[in-house]
Amino acid sequence: xxKLKKLLSIFWVFFRIGAFTFGGGYAMIPLIQKETVENxxxxxxxxxxxxxAIAESTPGPIAINASTFVxxxxxxxxxxxxxxxxxxxxxxxxIFLISFxxxxxxxxxxxxxxxxxxxxxxxALLIKAxxxxxxxxxxxxxxxxxxxxxxxxxxxxxxxxxxxxIFCAVFGLVTSLLAERRAGK
Numbered sequence: 001x002x003k004l005k006k007l008l009s010i011f012w013v014f015f016r017i018g019a020f021t022f023g024g025g026y027a028m029i030p031l032i033q034k035e036t037v038e039n040x041x042x043x044x045x046x047x048x049x050x051x052x053a054i055a056e057s058t059p060g061p062i063a064i065n066a067s068t069f070v071x072x073x074x075x076x077x078x079x080x081x082x083x084x085x086x087x088x089x090x091x092x093x094x095i096f097l098i099s100f101x102x103x104x105x106x107x108x109x110x111x112x113x114x115x116x117x118x119x120x121x122x123x124a125l126l127i128k129a130x131x132x133x134x135x136x137x138x139x140x141x142x143x144x145x146x147x148x149x150x151x152x153x154x155x156x157x158x159x160x161x162x163x164x165x166i167f168c169a170v171f172g173l174v175t176s177l178l179a180e181r182r183a184g185k
Contacts, residue, residue, distance in 0.1 A: 006075050007082045013040065014067045014086030019094075025055070025062030027125040030132060032066055042074045049136050057165045063087050142175060 013035050021028045029052060036042045043051075047070075055065030064087050071083025105111045137143065146168060153159050 003075070003078075007078055009040070010071050010074055010079050011082040011086040014071070014083045015090060017067075018063070018087040019090035021063075021125070025064075025066065026129055027122045028063040028066070029129040030125055032063075032070070033132060036070050043070060045136055047073070049133060052133060057169065146171060 017028055017031045017035060021031055029048070032051075033045070033048045037045055037048060051066045051069050052062070054069060055062040058065055064084055067083035067087040068080045071079035071081065073079070075082075150164050150168060153164055154161055
């Protein structure tokens with residue numbers, strides 16, 4: 001019974017996040033952090049950084065990957081299943097319902113204004129996620145150079161984000177190994 005209660009709790013947390021967050025996975029990160037770290041204490045702030053890194057570098061939407069990861073950490077396979085299901089059901093249902101009526105209402109000014117407001121709110125959530133990740137990320141000259149270079153490459157050149165993520169992972173691995181080797185000598 002205790003296991004079922006935990007699974008339902010995982011489902012309900014991610015269902016609420018999925019139902020009330022607009023703007024995709026990055027907009028969900030602050031809510032996932034608040035619910036899973038601060039409210040439920042299932043994981044730590046460091047885990048959130050790992051989740052973002054792993055979820056971003058694996059195929060699929062970041063919110064689904066994050067809910068799967070948290071669910072697995074908390075309750076194994078079934079936790080991952082219920083976390084993923086909780087994230088997917090609201091979005092699927094909302095998109096399914098909207099698909100029937102969007103064409104009828106897309107030219108109405110109030111609807112256009114509402115979507116503009118939603119976009120502004122999503123931007124605020126993305127900035128909050130950025131600030132939270134920045135506070136927790138290791139800092140140093142190398143980190144700042146990698147961050148700036150990644151931003152420039154993705155923002156101004158037509159280079160696939162996947163290549164940047166792979167490069168950053170390899171770069172981080174190489175610099176860590178070199179630092180360990182120097183510390184060992």
